[in-house]
Amino acid sequence: MKDYIVRGITNDGFIKASAVQSTQMVERMRQIHGTTPLATAALGRTLTAASMMGDELKDKNGSVTIRINGGGPLGSLIAVSDNEGNVRGYVQDPNVDLPLKSVGKLNVGAGVGTDGILTVIKDIGEREPFNGQVQLLTGEIAEDIAYYYYISEQIPTLCALGVLVDRDYTVKQAGGYIIQLLPGAPEELAFILEERVKEEAARGRSVTSMMEEGMDAKQILEYMLDGMGYRELYQHEVEYQCKCSRERVEQAVISIGREELTRLYEEEESVKVTCQFCDKEYVFTKEDINEMLLRPSAESEE
Secondary structure, eight states, rough: OOOEEEEEEESSSEEEEEEEEHHHHHHHHHHHOOOOHHHHHHHHHHHHHHHHHHOOOSTOOEEEEEEOSSSSOOOOEEEEETTOOOOOEESSSOOOOOOOOOOOEEEEEEEESSSSEEEEEOOOSSSEEEEEEEEOOSSSHHHHHHHHHHHHHHEEEEEEEEEEEEESEEEEEEEEEEEEEEOOOHHHHHHHHHHHHHHHHTTTOOOOHHHTOOOHHHHHHHHHHTTTTTEEEEEEEEBBBOOOHHHHHHHHHHOOOOOHHHHHHHHOOOEEEEOOTTTOOEEEEEEEHHHHHHHHHTTTOO
């Protein structure tokens, strides 16, 4: 089954929710970056959250960027989503590995760290991008996303994210959900949802364990909102999608300024630039650099 995102709302208008099946896009990320299981889980959870957050944007050119800098050995994590939930991402050190927790689970919190911040940048077109930041709570990503919504956007939120890595290091299951209370929602709804989440946790059921049982994103959302009058609004496919191009990379090279371009032209036979999101390599020859120096855009960078 291809990855997809589903979004819905309760009939009373008090709860909106989304869920995403992200197995293939997290696996694609793993293949590109060669991540260890720990890095796969950390960046995979971040990509999953970004997909749901980006899909909520109405502007066709909108995007959401999640940056996590927790001071842990994984370093910075970046996930970017367009307004349709297609994502790309990067982890500073994809080779980090740590001992498992006592319960046998990947120690994502220790890999990410909590001595830092989570930043969400929402670019919604013509207006200035919205930039929100919160201190990291656990480094486990889901709790930090929920905390971000509560502090920066004043939206009570339940967030669950999961990545199950197989014995051969491939991604077996990945997905998540975000459930939010809207203005005017009765307090008892929050209590009911929190208790439902606690019950599932006590039973040892996570997003990925539900997926292992055969449930997809739609069924998980229906299960979590059972009895609350949930109705689906839409669903569509999502994927790992890098938007790099030679033209974009060329503009990035030009932006380093005339002085540095001149140095590269005089000292290097060619310049190689690798996209941090897909690892595609772009090569610019001495002739390419000289052509960049002749452009008015290079002059403006002095």
